[in-house]
Amino acid sequence: MTDPFSPFRLAGFSLRNRIIKTATFEGMSPGGCVSKALVDHHRALAVGGVAMTTVAYCAVAADGRTFADQLHMRPELVPDLRALTAAVHSAGAAASLQLGHCGAFCNNHDLVRRRPMGPSRALNLVGALGGRVLADAMTEAEIEEVTGAFVGAARLAREAGFDAVELHLGHGYLLSQFLSPGTNARRDRFGGSLANRARFALSVVERVRAALPPKMPVLAKVNLRDGYRGGLEVDESVQVARWLEARGADALVLSGGFVSRNPFYLFRGERPLRQMIAVEKSWAQKLALAVFGPALIHSYPFAPLYFLPLAREIRRAVRVPLVLLGGIKSKQDLDTAMREGFELAAMGRALIHDPELIAKYVAGSAHESGCVPCNQCVAEMDREGGVCCAKVPEQLAQRAGRVRATRASH
Numbered sequence: 001m002t003d004p005f006s007p008f009r010l011a012g013f014s015l016r017n018r019i020i021k022t023a024t025f026e027g028m029s030p031g032g033c034v035s036k037a038l039v040d041h042h043r044a045l046a047v048g049g050v051a052m053t054t055v056a057y058c059a060v061a062a063d064g065r066t067f068a069d070q071l072h073m074r075p076e077l078v079p080d081l082r083a084l085t086a087a088v089h090s091a092g093a094a095a096s097l098q099l100g101h102c103g104a105f106c107n108n109h110d111l112v113r114r115r116p117m118g119p120s121r122a123l124n125l126v127g128a129l130g131g132r133v134l135a136d137a138m139t140e141a142e143i144e145e146v147t148g149a150f151v152g153a154a155r156l157a158r159e160a161g162f163d164a165v166e167l168h169l170g171h172g173y174l175l176s177q178f179l180s181p182g183t184n185a186r187r188d189r190f191g192g193s194l195a196n197r198a199r200f201a202l203s204v205v206e207r208v209r210a211a212l213p214p215k216m217p218v219l220a221k222v223n224l225r226d227g228y229r230g231g232l233e234v235d236e237s238v239q240v241a242r243w244l245e246a247r248g249a250d251a252l253v254l255s256g257g258f259v260s261r262n263p264f265y266l267f268r269g270e271r272p273l274r275q276m277i278a279v280e281k282s283w284a285q286k287l288a289l290a291v292f293g294p295a296l297i298h299s300y301p302f303a304p305l306y307f308l309p310l311a312r313e314i315r316r317a318v319r320v321p322l323v324l325l326g327g328i329k330s331k332q333d334l335d336t337a338m339r340e341g342f343e344l345a346a347m348g349r350a351l352i353h354d355p356e357l358i359a360k361y362v363a364g365s366a367h368e369s370g371c372v373p374c375n376q377c378v379a380e381m382d383r384e385g386g387v388c389c390a391k392v393p394e395q396l397a398q399r400a401g402r403v404r405a406t407r408a409s410h
Ligand SMILES: Cc1cc2nc3c(=O)[nH]c(=O)nc-3n(C[C@H](O)[C@H](O)[C@H](O)COP(=O)(O)O)c2cc1C
Pocket: 022, 023, 024, 025, 026, 056, 057, 098, 168, 171, 221, 255, 266, 267, 325, 326, 327, 328, 346, 347, 348, 349, 350, 377, 378, 381, 387
């Protein structure tokens, strides 16, 4: 059986083992800038033994941010990102940057455009109470502009020293909104059939792939299922995976869920409504969460490797390297991922709980993560001071220290 700690060559790039820290929004980019905390966070993950750490959700354009305090790619960001990649490299790991665009799913109070934009004119379920009620349907010129923004952002990622980029095609972000039959009502060549709905995403992948050196991997994070009625189902995602393979994606990261429609399909575990209400900044949204949250936000029980049954269907259909994700916590889960034929495994919450987990697995001093999963890290990810595990007192103290330091510097 393949050892999860054995090296792997992805598009000609050498990874020291087969474990990737998946993108989890860090909440450490106030003003859209790289903070020292963000650098330290990824350095710690690199020291802790992962092969590659993924810097989460960098929007390809200012209007592609879900929240105002997110990274969006621009030349001024490159020197600070270079410091981050250097810190990761000095600890022996690789760095990947997740590139995406939120489309119609937008709670950004700092929009350049008058309204967010997506495949079709729609209610902006996430930002409506903050005054951004509607999203516009994108024109073909805007689709081309955003495709160009993905390419430009990928080139800047390379300049900043990233070893790979991960294109966000899942979770209900812009490219996923086009793929999903539930959010794409277009009647032009970007809507209707699956081939049409996939056209934008495939073109982004193909053009980013062509813009980067062959040895720099381009990963695509995709949905196995959207997880809401009327959304993308696995028979369609199998076909999308085949097309992505043909267009040159170097690996597919297999996820699922649609943040604006069914957020906890993606996370599994407890539904932290109380914490979500507590951290919400707008009173209108606090009230809406308290009144409608219990009925509208479904929870799904946690099970180890919860996407494995769906991921097997993609495994049967393609030969491109696949990254298994979702509920991977123990050394045994990593072994199962390898035995099931996945080249790589990605972990989120278990590594937020303990960034040193992989080094402990390698040393044999741990076999199982202590992540519960309470999902408080999800509820609090954009809380001042950034993400941390609410069950680890030292992490809470470190976050409080970051908040004090930031306030003192203002
Ligand atoms: C705090 C937090 C923030 C997240 N932010 C992102 C994100 O920015 N981009 C993304 O693709 N997924 C994001 N995710 C989802 C994870 O990438 C992953 O799909 C999910 O946590 C399931 O993996 P796990 O069971 O190993 O945690 C986030 C997850 C958490 C816990």
